[in-house]
Amino acid sequence: MALTRRDAEALDAADPLAGFRDRFALPDGVIYLDGNSLGVLPKATTARLAQVVEQEWGRDLIRSWNSADWIGLPARVGALIARIVGADADEVIAADSTSVNLFKLAAAAVRLRPGRRIILSEPGNFPTDLYVMQGLAELLGGRVELRLAERDRLADALTDEVALLLLTQVHYKTGALHDLPGLTARAHAVGALTLWDLSHSAGALPLQLSRDGADFAVGCGYKYLNGGPGAPAFLYAARRHQDSVRQPLSGWMGHAAPFAFSDAYQPAAGMGRQLCGTPGILGLAALEEGAAIMAEADMRAVRAKSRALGDLFLQRVEALCPGQFGLACPRDSAARGSQVSLTHRDGYAIVQALIADGVIGDFRAPDVLRFGFTPLYLRHGDVWDAAEALGRVMREERYRQPAFQVRAAVT
């Protein structure tokens, strides 16, 4: 049944997550539908960073490694993220970037499956996932090969040659959701390991990594976890693997006793060995604030609202712009992550015109308009208004203005 704006307001009034919105510094005059790419600033982060800079760094200097427990930050932030992804506190650690963590864990995983050559993924996976695997395959010579199979062929492509299945659970462009428990079980049935990229999942939908038997996972800190631009990423390794994996970036922070300064590398127990060099404390402190808010939220409520917001947006866009957009995401919200992806030949210019009108989404080549829904700080009323704005841009053909055709470096 078609909703009205009044219905949207009623949903906001009854929203169990409504209290979270005030914890974010939302700029006036902006409806932000890009929290899947860069999450917004939590109010607490401003004060926290000032404290870390002025007191911990400025006044206490090197003593803060102990007195402010800087050294414990990667594990502490990992424990918060563990709650969000359904893992035990000591199965997750925050470090490095998603790209670097993909390299570390994929290399570690293939070492656990000697005699198997294939890393299996899908065409159109996020570029860095594929590029890092190509780099790893090159480095290891003939030892491993990256093989790609379309998503409906993945189950068949899982054979006993496969060492590792590497997939992004929620596709960055289409929002299509993989069956993480099902594919993990299927991989295990042929003796393969799994590495899940959760960049568009963590903080967007409920996850149960431990229960679902996932072997390894990585994900982003700056998207739904609101850790700030270029925030550290996270890694997960199931406890059963932690003390047998050896990741190749064996830096001193992953040593069993970094301050013994011995010549020979000895990996730390547990997730500690996933660290490489000195952690970036400013980034981790900001991520701790963002992840702490997300860890408070009931992820089932987040998912329910995320689906409702996506459905509302789609319903309104189809009512206001009939036949004008293609649909790049699954129509059924149960089959997609927390985004709606439309297609249009003039997609880039349309997104630019919409941004000029205060509604921020983004564009992914060649023709995808991407709108992310972040239930902690978006209201149904905002989504209603965003669809209205898109309707105006289309009706008035505002996107045809020359200024909106010029591509910036970052889309």
Ligand SMILES: *Cc1c(COP(=O)(O)O)cnc(C)c1O
């Ligand atoms: C955003 C994203 C990344 C980002 O990797 P970085 O190393 O942080 O640049 C990786 N994988 C997926 C699926 C993403 O969506």
